[in-house]
Amino acid sequence: MFQTESKLIKKFPPYVFAKINAAKLAARQKGIDVIDLGMGNPDGGTPIPVVNKLIEVIQDKKSHGYSASKGIFSFLKAISRWYERKYQVQIDPKTEAVSVIGSKEGLAHLGLAIWNPGDQVLAPDPTYPIHHYSVVIANGKLISVSLGESPEKFLVNLYRISSKPGVNPKALIINFPHNPTTLCAEQNFFKDIVTWAKKRQVLVIHDFAYADITFDGFKAPSFLATPGAKDIGIEFFTLSKSYNMAGWRVGFAAGNAKVIASLAKLKSYMDYGIFTPIQVAAIAALDRPEVELTERAKIYEERRDIFYKGLMNINWPVPKPKGSMYIWAPIPSKYEKMSAVDFSMLLLEKSAVAVSPGTGFGKLGEGYIRFALVENKSRIRQALRNLKKIF
Ligand SMILES: Cc1ncc(COP(=O)(O)O)c(C=O)c1O
Known part of the structure; x- marks a missing residue:
């Protein structure tokens, strides 16, 4: 067999996000309206x-x-x-x-x-x-x-x-x-x-x-x-x-x-x-x-406020971010035995919300998931209603 992989390429582990991405695609193909808070891909348009x-x-x-x-x-x-x-x-x-x-x-x-x-x-x-x-x-x-x-x-x-x-x-x-x-x-x-x-x-x-x-x-x-x-x-x-x-x-x-x-x-x-x-x-x-940058940041700030408050209301405490476009959430105690990948799969199945498992960012990301605030306010509110179902 001719050589197809260098020693370097073998050092890259399977992509942690691949399993979630495949499940997200499969859910969408079944007609499920997945709220995608997985990737940090801004939803706004270029100025x-x-x-x-x-x-x-x-x-x-x-x-x-x-x-x-x-x-x-x-x-x-x-x-x-x-x-x-x-x-x-x-x-x-x-x-x-x-x-x-x-x-x-x-x-x-x-x-x-x-x-x-x-x-x-x-x-x-x-x-x-x-x-x-x-x-x-x-x-x-x-x-x-x-x-x-x-x-x-x-x-x-x-x-x-x-x-x-x-x-x-x-x-x-x-x-x-x-x-x-x-x-x-x-x-x-x-x-x-x-x-x-x-x-x-x-x-x-x-x-x-x-x-x-x-x-x-x-x-x-x-x-x-x-x-x-x-x-x-x-x-x-x-x-x-x-x-x-x-x-x-x-x-x-x-x-x-x-x-x-x-x-x-x-x-x-x-x-x-x-x-x-x-x-x-x-x-x-x-x-x-500069004012345009402030306005754009305000959009994420409003989403953060809604999402942070909503998670608190369903008894899921998370740190309140001062910056970035994410919420870094510990896996709730009810599910603490689950790995970050399994818990992310559960959120997709039970709440139709896609997130990134913490282990996609390193071993010490275990026990956490990351929400990206890249959907609009009404979708963020819908995500909260969906997330409530797992408690
Ligand atoms: C910390 C950090 N650096 C770099 C990037 C990638 O930026 P770019 O689109 O310029 O490659 C990201 C994207 O999520 C990021 O979170």
Whole structure:
């Protein structure tokens, strides 16, 4: 038999979400109205001026050729403006920013550009899967750090693990507001991370996917706004969530020039850049007024309020998120013996609500499920009525 799988591909376990996705499809084929709170796929549309910009630019045949893998210079300049306007951070568009085909792609390739096989990398458990699999892809050694119930607990766990003999990490991957737990960090937390990282000479990679989706007046800090952060780290941002552009596949990384140069070099061998009309439309998005971002976050905040209160009313207490588009829910005590996957299957069968099992985000996600607030308010209310049936 000819070879069809590398050693690397064998390291990827079967996709935890596959079982739920298959069951969801089967239920829909039977005519069941499944309320899909599974994937973090925004249900809103891309802002109209951004769509119009794409339509305008695509009419020009000059935009149809290969683009620039690092990002066209006007996009890199827009990234620099975005950092200055929102976080008073100076980014040199020539050396400190690179476009990525969504932050998932950027994170997936980053490790290949900077780590050698066997290099140790720290990442929280649970977390968004690519934070773990970027290490697997680069043949590195993942060291999981229990996230705990607060960023402060995470710091304690980080200090403890990193001071163990033989632990000599090359990088730390973090993400606040955090997917899936919704934990949010303050700037002081990043200060402690920078101090630790400089002392240990560890690269910090911050995934800032939910920068704009915050509630109750909370504003998520940028890692790069921490003094000294650029010396030791980079930050990823995606247009997927803030601008409802998940399908467009556009984001960026910014920060330490040497790390950015490595990623840009690898990408220049791998891709020809994001389609130019998408990059130009992305500039239009990044330049949109702040108030539109607040309005978009408000939509998630209202859903959060309804869902949080509704779960409390059916005696299912959950932490109240300050950011992200999720609710991270412990499996109710009545079902605590069930695994996260089995409980997710039960919710689908008995309540017609699709969720993500916590174990899709790491071993320590066991005992939890994640609801994504990606259906409208009346569907969220319907989901609550359906969920009541299991109690
Ligand atoms: C923390 C986090 N990072 C990255 C991504 C993926 O972003 P992109 O669409 O830019 O690949 C997601 C998507 O859910 C996410 O939750």
